[in-house]
Amino acid sequence: MRRPSKKAVSLLLTCFWFVFGCSAIDTITSTHFIKDPETIVSSGRVFKLGFFSLDGSSNRYVGIWYNTTSLLTIIWVANKDRPLNDSSGVLTISEDGNIQVLNGRKEILWSSNVSNPAAVNSSAQLQDSGNLVLRDKNGVSVWESLQNPSHSFVPQMKISTNTRTRVRKVLTSWKSSSDPSMGSFTAGVEPLNIPQVFIWNGSRPYWRSGPWDGQILTGVDVKWITLDGLNIVDDKEGTVYVTFAHPESGFFYAYVLTPEGILVETSRDKRNEDWERVWTTKENECEIYGKCGPFGHCNSRDSPICSCLKGYEPKHTQEWNRGNWTGGCVRKTPLQCERTKNGSEEAKVDGFLKLTNMKVPDFAEQSYALEDDCRQQCLRNCSCIAYSYYTGIGCMWWSGDLIDIQKLSSTGANLFIRVAHSELKQDRKRDARVIVIVTVIIGTIAIALCTYFLRRWIARQRGNLLIGKFSDPSVPGDGVNQVKLEELPLIDFNKLATATNNFHEANKLGQGGFGPVYRGKLAEGQDIAVKRLSRASTQGLEEFMNEVVVISKLQHRNLVRLIGCCIEGDEKMLIYEFMPNKSLDASLFDPVKRQILDWRTRFKIIEGIGRGLLYLHRDSRLRIIHRDLKASNILLDEDLNPKISDFGMARIFGSNQDQANTKRVVGTYGYMSPEYAMEGRFSEKSDVFSFGVLLLEIVSGRKNSSFYHEEYFTLLGYAWKLWKEDNMKTLIDGSILEACFQEEILRCIHVGLLCVQELAKDRPSVSTVVGMICSEIAHLPPPKQPAFTEMRSGIDIESSDKKCSLNKVSITMIEGR
Structure with a gap:
């Protein structure tokens, strides 16, 4: 028989090693x-197991995290209560077949x-599920x-409670982001x-989802209900558990319980490494369990947010x-039953x-009554x-205190509150008075509407002419053409002249x-700021129309509110709410006022700007790129x-656009991203760059441009x-x-540096930035x-198609209002 060649033997050994070694x-x-710092990776390269340290700590832990290079997303920690204080750690299988973490002294x-009696030759495998x-x-x-x-709660994990033994498997928050x-x-x-x-906060409820109806958690608002995959299962053997398996194969999902007691849902596109926040249990103060006490209900859109149920009054x-x-x-x-029990005369029947x-109260009892029989x-x-x-x-009913009731935006249940007959009677009288009042008002409004719509028609003709003249063909069709000038309240010129003492x-x-x-100040007492287009301005007219188009549909607590506009003859004005503390730069860069x-x-200002920017990029009806975010434009x-x-x-x-180009680069040098300043390319990441500069200015109290004649050229270089x-x-x-805020301040500096990285793809999205600032994303x-x-030649040269400024003056500068 012919002997195999050395080359064939070598190839055979290589294949043998590949099959058995790689497995x-x-x-x-x-x-x-x-051994520390070695790791192993699951076969599909989804998860990694090994040693790690957290930001702000030198302790070493063994854990499992998503296999990414730029963001450590830990889902499980072994020795969380007994960290290693050096790099001598070993993760191994012991003689009795257990997984163990050992230090240098064994x-x-x-x-x-x-x-387990069959523990000899045990092995532990890291699966692509993170298990x-x-x-x-x-x-x-x-x-x-x-x-x-x-x-962390990941797909295929089970969070459970055994109704017989009361043994729970729960998520447990970390003590802090570094512990x-x-x-x-x-x-x-x-x-x-x-x-x-x-x-739970200790043994006390802190947040509640509302009852599970077999498909959704009924007390969680619409944003989360639209997500698939969540399921609560009763195995009929005493255990009820929660699990989820999201069907979108292109994304990773995880839920994290933060040290502050907030459950945050995060997601990551498999094509990149940026995690974004999808949903959180702390959308508003009404999410806190029992915020309004017994028989009170919470509505985040009301002020104050708490009110008593009908038929009740504050205790x-x-x-x-x-x-x-x-x-x-x-x-x-x-109620009728209470009066009868106390021996008073027979009362009229209660009603509902x-x-x-509504998010229904806690402690619901379940009945098998049909819908028609539930009331009776x-x-x-x-x-x-x-x-x-x-x-x-099915039918739910309550007999004790009604606790943790919340008004939801569009989901939730119909809740029927039992009240005395006299309360119903008063309610009917109020309804009758309302009907009479409404009838009179409708008659009055019918007369006024003709005048109103006539003025609107006139404004529409003016607005359409102006928008048609100044619309930018490079802007998508779902922008300019859908927002009309006539949707803004029109304010008479004479009224504005009186309000400003003839300007x-x-x-x-x-x-x-x-x-x-x-x-x-308007006649009704409202303070305003009037932005009056100069008749001699050619550039300002385009900006004026652009501002009308963009901001007329935006409503957010961190965006300045546009009250109305005035277009009469050659006069064109925008009317805003008045900001008594002027612009941020007026205080931040003043040695006295900054105190x-x-x-x-400052942290409230940083967080507010971030949330306003998140609204522009993600949550508003239109996706808006601001392009001129700077300290003087923060009021x-x-x-x-x-x-x-x-x-x-x-x-x-x-909706499907990621970036755009412009031949006319406008803005303020020092806040413009490199791809915008050099090539005219702008995107959401351009605003993220500006936000990063602004963040570093707020922390340092120094202007980015104040370093121009110094060694470091910019604040970014110095940082x-x-x-x-x-x-x-x-x-x-x-x-x-x-001292007590240094960790939070240093975290903000870290986030600021991530925002101002040279390449747009390296910068986080604004939703990720907000999560980082609020410590909802723990690892940066x-x-x-x-x-x-460093100094770049030609960057400060002004040309006809690139207009920049190296000082505090820019073409968009508005002093504090």
């Missing part, structure tokens, strides 16, 4: 263990701690990491009566009026008042004080390329809340030098250098070198 990279055994810091599975020599699974949850040991909050399922998801009126609503409400008029789109069943039961019928759940110089707030801005901007105020109201202003440079993006030297505290404004990647850290 072990996702597995550890007693002989194939990992002390056991953590163990899977299972007992670390320990198997005995027979291949039987004896322990799984997904059955021992940490702070994964057990925190104060847990999240799990409460299966009694009707299953619900809870977050402690003075505390209620001060905003302390925990005492709740009490019934004003006894209907509340729509409650009415016959003297202890029943409310009922609701919901498809998928007196004493009322002048500032001057921009468009013309002057005046302070005024009012303590760190808590401060009486409470120093920030408002983004000046949308003259803004552009509307189509980058300090980052490389690990000396970021030097950047912090001395007036806010307080290291930044790359920012743009404009």
Whole structure:
């Protein structure tokens, strides 16, 4: 027989190693263990297992995280309560078949701690689900990491409660973003009566999802209900569990319970490494369990947010009026059953008042009554004080205090509150009075409408002519053509002249390329800022029309509000709400005024600007790129809340558009991203760059352009030098250098540097930025070198098609209003 050649033997050995050697990279055994800083990766390269440290800590932990290079997204930690203090750690399989974390002295810091007679030759494999599975020599699974949850909830994991043993498997929050040991909050399922998801602070409820109807959690507003994959299952053997398996194969999803007790849903496109926040349990203050106390209900769109149910009044009126609503409400008029029990004359039958789109109260009892019988069943039961019928759940009723009721935007159930007959009678009288009043008002309005629509028609003709003249053909069709000038309230010129004392110089707030801005007060007492287009301005006219188109449909607490406009003859004016604290730069860069901007105020301003920008990019009806975000365009109201202003440079993006080009580069040098300043390309990441510059200015109290004649050229260059030297505290404004806030301030500097990276693809999206600032995204990647850290030739040369400025003056500058 012919002997194989050496080449063939070598090839055979190579294949043998590839098949058997490579198959072990996702597995550890007693002989194939990992030492710090080694890792193993699941076969599909989705998850990684190994040693890591958290930002702000030198401790070493063993954990599992998504296999990304730029963002460490940890889903499970082994030795979270006993960290290593050096890099001597080993993760191995012990002689008794357990997974163990050992330090350099061979002390056991953590163990899977299972007992199995077939433990010899055990192995642990990291799967693409993120599950670390320990198997005995027979291949039987004896322990799984997904059955021992940490702070993250991932597909195929089960969060469960056994109704017989009361044993719970819950998510447990970290103590802080740099300390994964057990925190104060847990999240799990409460299966009694009707299953619900809870977050507890210790043993007290902190958040509640509302009942599960077989498809959705009824108390969670519409944003989350539209997501698929969530399921609550009763295995009929005493265990009820929550799981999810999202059907979109192009995305990774995970839920994280933060140290603050907030459950955050995050997602990541498999094509990139940026995680974005999808949903959170802390959308508003009404999400806090029992915010308004017994028999009070919460509506985040009301002010104040708490009110008593109909037929009830505050239990402690003075505390209620001060905003302390925990005492709740009490019934004003006894029910029929209560009066009969007390021996009074026979009372008229109670009735029900209907509340729509409600998150129903906690402690619901379930009845098998049909929908038509649910009301009568409650009415016959003297202890029943409310009922609701919901498809998928059936008839629910309540007998004790009604707690944790919330008004939802469009989802939720119809809740019927039992009230005395006299309350119903008063309600009917109110309805009758309303009918009479409405009839009179309708008659009056019918006459006024003819006049109103005639004026609107005139305004439409003027507006359409102007929009047709100045619309930008490069802007998508779902922008300009859908927003008409006549949708804005029109204010008479004479009314504005009176409000500003005939545009007196004493009322002048500032001057921009468009013309002057005046302070005024309308006859009804409202303070306003009037932006008057200069008749001699050619550039300002286009900005004026652009601002009308962009901002007329925007409503957000962190955007300046456009009250109306005036177009009469040659006069063209925009009327805004007045900002008494002027623009941010007026205080931030003033050595005296900056003292009012303590760190808590500056952080509120940073967060507010971020949320305003998130609204423009993601949440508004139109996708808006601002293109001129800077300190002078951030206005401060009486409470120093920030408002983004000046949308003259803004552009509307189509739903599928990622970036656009322009031949006319306008804005303020120092805030413009390199791709926009050099090539005219702008996108959401252009605004992120400007936000990063603004963030570093707020933290340092220095202008980016103030470094122009210094060694570092820009504030970005100076910050980058300090980052490389690990000396970021030097950047912090001395007036806010307080020890208790240093970690938060340094985190903001880190986020700022991530925003100003040279390449747009390296910068995070604004939703990720907001999550980073608010510590909802715990782990930040290291930044790359920012743009404009060195002197560049030709950048400051003004040309006909690139208009820039190297000082505080720009074509869009408006002094504080």
